[in-house]
Amino acid sequence: xxxxxxxxxVTKYYGAEAIITKALDSISFEVGDGEFIAIMGAxxxxxxxxxxxxxxxxxxxxxxxxxxxxQISNKKERELADYRRDKxxxxxxxxxxxxxxxxxxxxxxxxxxxxxxxxxxxxRLIDIANKLGIQEQLKKFPMALSGGQRQRxxxxxxxxTNPSIILADEPTGALDSANSKKLMETLLFMxxxxxxTILMVTHDALVGSFAKRVLFLKDGKIWNELFRGNxxxxxxxxxxxxxxxxxxxxxxxx
Ligand SMILES: Nc1ncnc2c1ncn2[C@@H]1O[C@H](COP(=O)(O)OP(=O)(O)OP(=O)(O)O)[C@@H](O)[C@H]1O
Numbered sequence: 226x227x228x229x230x231x232x233x234x235v236t237k238y239y240g241a242e243a244i245i246t247k248a249l250d251s252i253s254f255e256v257g258d259g260e261f262i263a264i265m266g267a268x269x270x271x272x273x274x275x276x277x278x279x280x281x282x283x284x285x286x287x288x289x290x291x292x293x294x295x296q297i298s299n300k301k302e303r304e305l306a307d308y309r310r311d312k313x314x315x316x317x318x319x320x321x322x323x324x325x326x327x328x329x330x331x332x333x334x335x336x337x338x339x340x341x342x343x344x345x346x347x348x349r350l351i352d353i354a355n356k357l358g359i360q361e362q363l364k365k366f367p368m369a370l371s372g373g374q375r376q377r378x379x380x381x382x383x384x385x386t387n388p389s390i391i392l393a394d395e396p397t398g399a400l401d402s403a404n405s406k407k408l409m410e411t412l413l414f415m416x417x418x419x420x421x422t423i424l425m426v427t428h429d430a431l432v433g434s435f436a437k438r439v440l441f442l443k444d445g446k447i448w449n450e451l452f453r454g455n456x457x458x459x460x461x462x463x464x465x466x467x468x469x470x471x472x473x474x475x476x477x478x479x
Contacts, residue, residue, distance in 0.1 A: 226257035228294070229390055229422045230279065235288035235298075237274050237445075248274040250445035251288065256390065261416040261423045263433040265465070266442035267472065272426045275442070276394050279424070280313060281305045293389050310338055314383030314391040314421075318398035320375045322367040322382075329363040332381045339386065353381045356419065357411060373404030380411055384421065391415070393425040397432050409435040430469060434462035441468060448472065 237249040248271045256262055264272050277283040279290060281297060290298045292312055300308060315321070322331045329350060336346045354360045357377050367375055376396065383391050393412070397405035413435050415421040425436065433439050435458065441449040449468055453461045 226259070228255055229258050229260070229292065230256035230424070231289070231291040231294075232275075232279075233289040233291070235275075235278060235290060236286050237271075237278055237283065238286045239274075248445050249278065249285070252442075252446060253288075254440060254447060256422060256424060259416070259420050259422055261412070261435075261437045262425070263436035263439045264424065264426045264442060265428065265430075265433050265439055265469070266448070268428075270442040271445040272442055273394065274445075276392055276424070276426050279390075280315070280392055281309060310335060311386065312389045314386065314388035316376070316379050316383050316391065316393040316396045318395040320367070320372075320379050320399070322375055322378060324367055326366075327363065328359065328365055328367065328370070328378050331367065331378060332363075332385055335382065335386045349385055353385050356414075357381050357384075371404070372400050373407050376400065376404070376408050377411055380408075380415065384415060384419065389422065391421050391423045393423060395426055395428070397427065397429060405429070405432060430465040431462055433465050434458050439465060439468075441472060443472060 232252060232254050234251045234253050235249050236247065236251050239246045239248055252275065264275060266272055274283060278285050285298050289296060297308060326334070332353065333346050333350055336349065354363055357380060359374065359377050359381060362370060362374060362378065367378065370378065397408055400408060409432055412423060416423050427433050437453045439451045440447055451461070451464050451468060
């Protein structure tokens, strides 16, 4: 399997001297093309820090991060803006849609920033809207949509540039259980049918059970890893709950 993302002995410190926190502790793993990985762990275990370092929102203190074989940890600020725009798709808990733009304008914004022609933009918009079932919503404003619909629009916006990897930070955090399930089905569809590579942070075992692999962080290190393999989502859910109980049993869930 082609390597998408390589995390090599990445360490991240916050603060200095007396109040220093080691948020990531020499962490290493790889994400292959087409994988769907959930990052789980107790509060403060380093999940958001890891995602922010890959997103280049945070700078790492030591180690290497490579995307499509290219070193990203030493890029300059100006190059990083291009990297984020061209190579990454983001899905956040709070949708991050612009309320003054229509759904259609929100989805196509990354393409406008890339200078893609109006004809090509229209083609990709129709394609993504059809695939995600949001054709009827395109002329509306985000405020007129339900939380679940907004998150599907956020998925479309993340997909439209054909990014190398999609980073999702607690994507179901603002949704009720029915809409969470729908969003996870959308992410699964993006992974299985559209071949998107997805790295998702979640604290929710049911949400995590949609992924094909789960990495558990503890104190900034990988503490355990579960592979779904051929087992059902329900069995994966049970395995995740059992692993979380063990993790909590060691007294580190806050
Ligand atoms: N900007 C910051 N400045 C100082 N310390 C930070 C900063 N961001 C995170 N930390 C610390 O780094 C550690 C890891 O935090 P991080 O937010 O990555 O954990 P998390 O697993 O995402 O937690 P949660 O599930 O609560 O979001 C924690 O000890 C946290 O206090």
